[in-house]
Amino acid sequence: MMKYFTKVKNKNFWAEIKHFQPHEFDEEKGDGTGFEQMDEDLIRRLDKARSIAGVPFQITSGYRTPLKNSQLEGAVKGSAHTVGKAVDIRWIGRENYFKILNALKQVGFIRIGHYIWSEKENRGTIHVDNSTIKPQVQWYNLASTKTTKTNWEQRFNNIA
Numbered sequence: 001m002m003k004y005f006t007k008v009k010n011k012n013f014w015a016e017i018k019h020f021q022p023h024e025f026d027e028e029k030g031d032g033t034g035f036e037q038m039d040e041d042l043i044r045r046l047d048k049a050r051s052i053a054g055v056p057f058q059i060t061s062g063y064r065t066p067l068k069n070s071q072l073e074g075a076v077k078g079s080a081h082t083v084g085k086a087v088d089i090r091w092i093g094r095e096n097y098f099k100i101l102n103a104l105k106q107v108g109f110i111r112i113g114h115y116i117w118s119e120k121e122n123r124g125t126i127h128v129d130n131s132t133i134k135p136q137v138q139w140y141n142l143a144s145t146k147t148t149k150t151n152w153e154q155r156f157n158n159i160a
């Protein structure tokens with residue numbers, strides 16, 4: 001894995017990103033925070049994952065100010081979103097879910113959160129971040145469904 005040691009955020013990398021525009025990561029569309037705040041390593045890996053997956057990644061959340069983050073229901077204080085190191089990707093359909101997930105794992109992401117909004121309608125959100133100060137684990141939020149955790153872990157293991 002490549003490492004970046006720049007102290008000042010260099011935004012030149014955006015020119016090399018194939019699948020995403022900076023505004024997709026804005027807190028409020030058009031406010032420029034995506035371009036200014038998103039982490040280079042995160043965006044580069046996300047772009048690579050998008051190539052591997054071959055399906056659209058709909059970004060539902062990128063950068064968040066700490067204030068906005070604190071106002072969101074269920075958002076974690078000090079979320080990686082507040083330092084530009086997290087994105088939420090909406091998926092529709094189990095097949096797309098596994099394509100996205102598999103690609104994220106292939107480019108080395110470890111911290112992946114699974115939010116299954118509707119088992120019946122086959123849709124949800126994947127949170128992915130490259131925080132190095134938070135636990136290096138995956139997690140599941142199944143509060144909004146009747147799916148059992150075991151059930152999802154079994155499916156998850158099938159992707160390898």
Ligand SMILES: [Zn+2]
Nearest residue numbers: 086087088127
């Ligand atoms: Zn998130």
